[in-house]
Structure formats: structure tokens, C-alpha cells
Amino acid sequence: MEQIKYYMAPMEGVTGYVYRNAYAKYYGGIERYFTPFVANKKLGHREKNDVCPEHNAGMAVVPQILTNRAEDFLAIAEILREYGYDTVNLNLGCPSGTVAARGRGAGFLAMPDELDHFLEEIFEKCPLRISIKTRIGKENPAEWERLLAIYEKYPLEELIVHPRVQTDFYKNRVNLEAFARAEKNSRHSLCYNGDIVDAASAAHIREGFPSVDKFMIGRGLIKHPWLLEELSGGRQEKQERKERFFRFHNAILEGYRQQMSGDKNTLFKMKELWAYWGENFADADQRLKKIRKCERVAEYECLVDALFREKELCV
Ligand SMILES: Cc1cc2nc3c(=O)[nH]c(=O)nc-3n(C[C@H](O)[C@H](O)[C@H](O)COP(=O)(O)O)c2cc1C
Missing domain, CATH: 1.10.167 (Regulator of G-protein Signalling 4; domain 2)
Structure with a gap:
């Protein structure tokens, strides 16, 4: 087993560049930092500040895009390429009611044909590597099989899975059976995300998925910024x-x-x-x-x- 890699989850309003820089200085140990999503092809002041190289020195940062329009994805990716990025992440996980109602984020998962066409176009035209952060469906975990089959068609940089459906928001249990299906059937490099909050929950996930070596953590890391030290067995006074x-x-x-x-x-x-x-x-x-x-x-x-x-x- 290679060494475990930890990713910082994108959290809108929380993990912007101020937070990321302070975290990298005082804690570190993060392999990749994902930015909160950019949704508009005209990047505002806040988005520009968040992704510009001066504010992200010394960190491996992957900017995230939230859209269901290929044209907008490509336009945003082009701006990010000009900033020097070689990889972008597509948000197919955001459960927010307004986002999902507009068929974006996890709302896009309810339209698998449109999603497939969208992916076909962006993978054909985008010069950057593309990773996907996804939930397992809009309303029902039964949607997952179809979604996984769609993802199999494209050369994803990696597939980050938060095993809940949109309508779960952050409630209910993470669906480890669904993640196991991806581990078994997907050719993509997988990253697990969801509810890792301490050494016990991390150990439980790692034992369940011994072939997975990438874990994205959001709320657990915000609450306990020293969490990675704890996961690597370090004890701090x-x-x-x-x-x-x-x-x-x-x-x-x-x-x-x-x-x-x-x-x-x-x-x-x-x-x-x-x-x-x-x-x-x-x-x-x-x-x-x-x-x-x-x-x-x-x-x-x-x-x-x-x-x-x-x-x-x-x-
Ligand atoms: C306040 C908040 C903001 C979030 N913003 C984003 C976002 O911009 N993009 C995204 O993909 N996920 C976003 N998420 C989801 C997290 O990245 C992550 O998938 C989720 O919190 C589950 O992981 P955790 O259990 O480790 O927190 C957000 C979650 C929260 C609670």
C-alpha cells in the first residue's frame, strides 16, 4: 500500500485561500487542496482572489467548477489554465436546494443523458485534466450504477465519491455499499469522502476499502485542524x-x-x-x-x- 494521501474538501465560505494558507502553515500534510466552487464564467473579485497564484503559493490546489453548461465549463477552465492550473474539478455533489433545482451540482445527477453529453463535450475540448467530485445519485442509490457506467467512459484524473444522495444533504449514513461498488467496478483512481472525523472513523473506512489510498476530509478537519496528526498516530501534548x-x-x-x-x-x-x-x-x-x-x-x-x-x- 502506498502512503495515504489526504485532500482538503472544498467548503464554500470556509476553505478559501485565507484558511488554506493558515492551515498549510500551521498543520500541513494535505496532498491537494480543492477550492470552493467557481460557478460563473465571469470570475468575480472573490473567485479571482481565491484562485490566483499569489494566494496559493506552495500548495497543490485544484480549483472546482460548478456548472451544467459545457460552454461555461470550458470558459472557466480556460481562465484557470491562464492562471497556471493543469487540473480542474467538476462539482457533481453540491446538495443545495437552489443549485440542485437548476440541475447543477448533485442536481445534474438526475439527468444522466445530459450529463453524459456534457462530459463528452468537456472531455473532448478541455485541455486540462478533469477530476469529478460526485454524490451517488439525486434521490436513490439505485442511480449509482448508471452514473458509474457514464464515468467509466471518460479519462477522469480521479473520481472523488461522497456516498450520499442529494436529498440526504448531510443527514443519514454514508452509503459504504455504494462506495464498495465503485471500488469493485471502476477503473478510475478513487478518493473517498464523507464523515471522517477521528481515528476510529478513518480506520473503519480504511479497513473497508484497503485498495483506496486517497481520502478527502471536510468538516472533521475544520473542527479538529490537528486531525491528520491524529490519523498518522502522532500524539500531541x-x-x-x-x-x-x-x-x-x-x-x-x-x-x-x-x-x-x-x-x-x-x-x-x-x-x-x-x-x-x-x-x-x-x-x-x-x-x-x-x-x-x-x-x-x-x-x-x-x-x-x-x-x-x-x-x-x-x-
Ligand atoms: C459549509 C459547506 C460548504 C461546502 N462547499 C462545497 C463546495 O464548494 N464544493 C463541494 O464540492 N463540496 C462542498 N461541500 C461538501 C464537502 O466538500 C464534503 O463533500 C462534505 O462536507 C462531506 O465530507 P465531510 O464529511 O468530510 O465533511 C461543502 C460542505 C459544507 C458543510
Whole structure:
């Protein structure tokens, strides 16, 4: 077995370049970072900032595209090629109601004929390598067999599978039987994604799929940024873990302060992260509540300093 490779899952609003750079500096160990999706062929300021080479130095980054129009895919891929990328990822997994209703993301999975034509055109015309991140169907895991057969027709760079259907959103169990079907029948290089949150869940998945050596992690890694050290068997002293976490937090805060205009926007981004981080602190509900309510960066910094100084990690 080759060495296990970990990918950072794309998470819109969370894993932008500020987060990725801070993560790479304080934790690292990620083989590929996937950007949150680009959906519009006219890249806005935010998208350009997220994919431009100056903001992604020293990391292997794969930008992600969300569309069901081949023409738009090709136009976005061309812009990304000009930025220097040689691989792009197609989003066939986003479960959001508005996205799916427009036949994009996991909504595209409900239209296998159209999807097949779309893939035929982009694989014919796109000069870049294309990987796919997919769910196993729109509503029913029975759709998976057909989708897998379609993917078999094209030379994917890799196939990343989050084994849920669109209507699951993030509920219900991951469907490991469906992933096993891909492992058994697909010629593609597979990456598993979904619900890896600690050493036990990682071990469970790895034992089930011994031939798979690529794992993409999203929420588990946001919540516990030290997760990869844990998965590789490293043990870290709690105080050291907390200190590094604090420095990581400060790097993200600093990054958002530079990127965003105004305290409100900066704190909005930080509070999104606290939705994941909060549970890492023992007995800290009152303090976390204040952090959630706080509206000024200066006050926020005092509250977070005190939290890290006075409360222990419970993980
Ligand atoms: C807030 C949030 C934003 C997400 N944004 C994207 C996205 O832009 N592109 C994508 O392919 N998946 C996106 N996802 C899905 C994740 O990449 C990943 O597939 C999912 O969270 C399951 O993996 P996990 O259990 O390791 O978190 C998002 C998920 C969440 C919770």
C-alpha cells in the first residue's frame, strides 16, 4: 500500500485561500487542496482572489467548477489554465436546494443523458485534466450504477465519491455499499469522502476499502485542524495543541482582516469557524456566546485570548 494521501474538501465560505494558507502553515500534510466552487464564467473579485497564484503559493490546489453548461465549463477552465492550473474539478455533489433545482451540482445527477453529453463535450475540448467530485445519485442509490457506467467512459484524473444522495444533504449514513461498488467496478483512481472525523472513523473506512489510498476530509478537519496528526498516530501534548490552534486562529483572523472590509465581515467569517470549533473547549458556553454576539474585532480578540488562556481543550 502506498502512503495515504489526504485532500482538503472544498467548503464554500470556509476553505478559501485565507484558511488554506493558515492551515498549510500551521498543520500541513494535505496532498491537494480543492477550492470552493467557481460557478460563473465571469470570475468575480472573490473567485479571482481565491484562485490566483499569489494566494496559493506552495500548495497543490485544484480549483472546482460548478456548472451544467459545457460552454461555461470550458470558459472557466480556460481562465484557470491562464492562471497556471493543469487540473480542474467538476462539482457533481453540491446538495443545495437552489443549485440542485437548476440541475447543477448533485442536481445534474438526475439527468444522466445530459450529463453524459456534457462530459463528452468537456472531455473532448478541455485541455486540462478533469477530476469529478460526485454524490451517488439525486434521490436513490439505485442511480449509482448508471452514473458509474457514464464515468467509466471518460479519462477522469480521479473520481472523488461522497456516498450520499442529494436529498440526504448531510443527514443519514454514508452509503459504504455504494462506495464498495465503485471500488469493485471502476477503473478510475478513487478518493473517498464523507464523515471522517477521528481515528476510529478513518480506520473503519480504511479497513473497508484497503485498495483506496486517497481520502478527502471536510468538516472533521475544520473542527479538529490537528486531525491528520491524529490519523498518522502522532500524539500531541494538549498544551502544545492548544497553542498551535491559537496561532492558527490568529493567522486566519489576520488574513480576513486584510481581505475583508470592516469588522462585521471579518467577524462573520470567524464566527462561521466557531460553529465548528466551539465544541473543542470544555465548559465554555458563556464565552462562546459572547464571541458569537461580538461585533468589534478588538473586543473579539480579547474574548478569544481569554478563552484560549483560561479554558482547556476537551479533545
Ligand atoms: C459549509 C459547506 C460548504 C461546502 N462547499 C462545497 C463546495 O464548494 N464544493 C463541494 O464540492 N463540496 C462542498 N461541500 C461538501 C464537502 O466538500 C464534503 O463533500 C462534505 O462536507 C462531506 O465530507 P465531510 O464529511 O468530510 O465533511 C461543502 C460542505 C459544507 C458543510
